[in-house]
Amino acid sequence: MALNSFKFMFFLAAVVLVYYLVPKRFQWAVLLVASYGFYLSSGLDNVAYIIFTTLFTFFSSHWMQKIRDKQNDKIKALGDEITKEQRMSMKKEASNKIKRIQVLTVLVNLSVLAYFKYLNFFIGGFNTVFSIFEWDVSIPLINIIAPLGLSYYTFNSIGYLIDVGRGKLKAEPHLGKFALFVSFFPSIVQGPLNRYGDAGLQLQQEHEFDYNNVKYGAQLILWGLFKKMVIADRIAVIPATIFSASFEDYTGSHILFAVICYSFQIYGDFSGGTDITRGAAQMMGINLPTNFERPFFATSMADFWRRWHMSLGAWMREYVFYPVMLCKPVASLSKKMRKKYGTYAGKLVPSVAAPMVVFFLIGIWHGLSKQYITNGIYNALLISGSVALTPVYEKLIKTLRVNTEAFSFRIFQILRTTVLLFISRVIVRAPSLSEAGRMLKAMFTDIDPFFFLGTDGRIYELGLDKIDMSLLIVAIGVLTFISVLQENGMKIRETLSKQNIMFRWGVIIALIVAIVVFGTYGPAYDAKSFIYGGF
Numbered sequence: 382m383a384l385n386s387f388k389f390m391f392f393l394a395a396v397v398l399v400y401y402l403v404p405k406r407f408q409w410a411v412l413l414v415a416s417y418g419f420y421l422s423s424g425l426d427n428v429a430y431i432i433f434t435t436l437f438t439f440f441s442s443h444w445m446q447k448i449r450d451k452q453n454d455k456i457k458a459l460g461d462e463i464t465k466e467q468r469m470s471m472k473k474e475a476s477n478k479i480k481r482i483q484v485l486t487v488l489v490n491l492s493v494l495a496y497f498k499y500l501n502f503f504i505g506g507f508n509t510v511f512s513i514f515e516w517d518v519s520i521p522l523i524n525i526i527a528p529l530g531l532s533y534y535t536f537n538s539i540g541y542l543i544d545v546g547r548g549k550l551k552a553e554p555h556l557g558k559f560a561l562f563v564s565f566f567p568s569i570v571q572g573p574l575n576r577y578g579d580a581g582l583q584l585q586q587e588h589e590f591d592y593n594n595v596k597y598g599a600q601l602i603l604w605g606l607f608k609k610m611v612i613a614d615r616i617a618v619i620p621a622t623i624f625s626a627s628f629e630d631y632t633g634s635h636i637l638f639a640v641i642c643y644s645f646q647i648y649g650d651f652s653g654g655t656d657i658t659r660g661a662a663q664m665m666g667i668n669l670p671t672n673f674e675r676p677f678f679a680t681s682m683a684d685f686w687r688r689w690h691m692s693l694g695a696w697m698r699e700y701v702f703y704p705v706m707l708c709k710p711v712a713s714l715s716k717k718m719r720k721k722y723g724t725y726a727g728k729l730v731p732s733v734a735a736p737m738v739v740f741f742l743i744g745i746w747h748g749l750s751k752q753y754i755t756n757g758i759y760n761a762l763l764i765s766g767s768v769a770l771t772p773v774y775e776k777l778i779k780t781l782r783v784n785t786e787a788f789s790f791r792i793f794q795i796l797r798t799t800v801l802l803f804i805s806r807v808i809v810r811a812p813s814l815s816e817a818g819r820m821l822k823a824m825f826t827d828i829d830p831f832f833f834l835g836t837d838g839r840i841y842e843l844g845l846d847k848i849d850m851s852l853l854i855v856a857i858g859v860l861t862f863i864s865v866l867q868e869n870g871m872k873i874r875e876t877l878s879k880q881n882i883m884f885r886w887g888v889i890i891a892l893i894v895a896i897v898v899f900g901t902y903g904p905a906y907d908a909k910s911f912i913y914g915g916f
Contacts (some may be wrong), residue, residue, distance in 0.1 A: 605656025
């Protein structure tokens, strides 16, 4: 049941209606039934895996909670008789037990994820080794399809488990309510990643009907559909055409155009999907975290990653970045570097190690391929290198007397970041890593400005005619205009609600017409699945 289908819209409308009609104490149950109904629409086989993750995580968290409660009861029973050393010893013993359970549960959950995402990669690796040694052995690849939302519900479950293990949360006593947190239907396909202490508790709360929630949620869904169906699905044919061919078939201008189109495609697809998700949740009074904040206005790659897939970034910071920065090996190396080379060198160690680990993991999360891993390392080097070279940048800016508050300097920062981002996009989207290198070279050395003007007609030979291209330019112009307003602090939906009724409904009707005519029924329409649904 695709999020941009009429079937999903009817399903959502029915769920919202029942949600507000039933007694409030049963609202969570309505969402649980709806979530499993939505999940069943993707196939009966998939349900077994989400049930396994739910049960295994639920009972493991209770096991950890029981150990912590037992330890606290013992300390409380001893009262003033307990010494500081005894208290520390008891806490350490309980902590070690909890960590063992935590590590086991995390590894089991990650093993399920790895089985679906990486099994054929390892089979291919074994077959390569067999062929090198000329052994007459070949393991057949397995036709395996990952369950719907596997990465999202696995990461949500692991985050919950770690929070319980750290003592930040108490284990949820109700299995059904925990199952709802894992399976909540709007966010299971596209995210965002949710924290139990936020979204999980909201799902359990009773919600009064609020017209503004329903109105703002519906408007956000429309905006998401516009980005997905009018921009992303329409523009997708261009990068698909150019990146599927050998680089010799096209000039650097073609490749640059494909990269620009792909950047809009993936943003429209992914951010559009999460807008639909967040809008659907808001209609029921549930506020999911923002996942995108106008990433094309980023002034550095670090800023870009703070604006792009923000819930994954927050998850990585909490459960990977800071633990790596504070772990004993990194702290020990940092101390040695500080003694030998000074304070600056010591500070660099965690600043380099943590991004390298985070972006390597993000790379392999997308897929075990040279391109994804290379892209992860590329981003890690940019971010850690930026930290390492901060004193050099500051000295250079001071020497050249650059006004960093000027608008022109921000434009320079955005353009610089865009170029670095385009390199990243070529790395992951090219047919191979070697092709990516050749495409990048052509992109920087073989540019014809007249190609982009369309005077010779070559730009219209890539899947979109003049009408489609014009519609696309207008749609991207609308997206850019709205993004500029948001970047300057305007809250679009709230501002729209304060306008006269004719203007308000004119905007809404225009958006609906654009989606229905130029998206769903437009000339280049293809009912594509969401790109990040595959992860």
